[in-house]
Amino acid sequence: MRPPSRFSISSILTPTAFKSLIASSKSPVIPLDATWYLPNSGRDGREEFLSERIPGARFFDIDEVKDTSSPYPHMLPSAEVFDKAMSNLGITRDDILVVYDKQGNFSAPRLLWTLKVFQHPSIFILDNYPLYKREGHEIDTKKLSAVEEANPAAAIYESPGLIEDRVVAYTDLRQVIVEPLFRKKFNIIDARPYARWTGEAPEPRPGLPSGHLPDSISIPFSEVLDESSKEFKDTSKLQELFLEKGVDPDKPTIVMCGTGVTACVLETALGKSGLLLEDKPVMVYDGSWTEWAQRSDDKFIIKGKH
Incomplete structure (x- = not known):
């Protein structure tokens, strides 16, 4: 595997910092709702967006903006598909994007990572929507009949393309x-x-x-979040957690999960921790366990504890 190239840096915003950004920014600040639920949850992020959202938000559907030719659930889309989705949302590369999800740091980090690998210039994540609501910030509860009602006219969006060496393919990981x-x-x-x-x-x-x-480390994504608020833990606690679990700061890091969604929670948390050197970055195995369990030899599917 090649050493990964430089990666865009994103920032984690408290609800108060998010409101300050909107008030002070000379460029448009667009909230992007990336709410997604597990298939067995009985909930629908798109439907919830129609009833409730941050004012001015647009809905980015990670179930739709993907590689639809893949048998795996959330593989990254091509640059053409990504650019079309962003254009349809009325987004340009001059816009400042702030991603969030209704659960609080569950699926929003996946969109954050997607925006990073497609090199959007200015991106943030709201930490987080449940806290934003509890603090009494403005919520738009106007009922929409279709997501398109929340979007302005289409824009022209052209990304520089995907940073491929921040994405791990099955063949790479097998190697x-x-x-x-x-x-x-x-x-x-x-x-x-x-x-x-x-x-x-x-x-x-x-x-x-x-x-x-084999030789993987278990760090459930919930462990990098505060149990009650679902905020990312502070830098020192994240460093302590990762070191305690056996993460070596001198090694490049691959993160994975079930379908490539909550792996990005770890990617964001590792970035916040500051633990890893710039030349030892975090890469996401996009197909994650769903792909590995279907394609790999049984001897590389390990049961039990180390």
């Missing part, structure tokens, strides 16, 4: 895993719940075996 000495040169971190990592709990997708990659 790492097959050779034990090689895989020990990487931090491989899994964001799924611990019981799915050990294989004790089933995957939410029927027929998919649970378990984990």
Whole structure:
């Protein structure tokens, strides 16, 4: 695998800092609602957006803006598909984007990472929507009949393209895993719940075996968030957590989860921690466990604890 190139830096905003950004910015500040729920949750992010959103928000559907030719749920779209989606949302590259989700740092980091790999110049994540509501900031509850009602006229958006070396493909990861000495040169971190990592709990997708990659580290994404507020933990606590779990700051890091969504929570948290050197960055295995469990040899699907 090639050493990854430089990556755009994003910032984490408190609700108060978000409001200050809107008040002080000379460029348009556009909130992007990236709410997504697991298929068995019975909830729909798009439908909830129609009833409630941050004023001026637009809905970015991670279930639609993806590689629809792939059998895996959330593979990154092509630059053409991404650019078309952004254009349809009325977004230009001069806009400042602030992503959020209704759960509070669940699916918004996936959109944040997507915007980073497609090199949008100015991006932030709101930390977070439930806290924004509790603090009494303005909410738009006008009922919309269609998401398009919240969007202005289409714009022209042209990204510079995807930073490919921040995305790990199955063939790349297999190359790492097959050779034990090689895989020990990487931090491989899994964001799924611990019981799915050990294989004790089933995957939410029927027929998919649970378990984990050899030499991977289990850090459920919930552990980088405050239990009550769902905010990202502060820098010192994140550093302590990652070091305690065995993350080596001198190694490049690969993060994964079930379908590539909550892996990005870890990617954001690792960035906030400041633990990793710039030349030892975080890469996301886009297909994540859903792809690995279907394509890999059984000997590379490990059950139990290390």
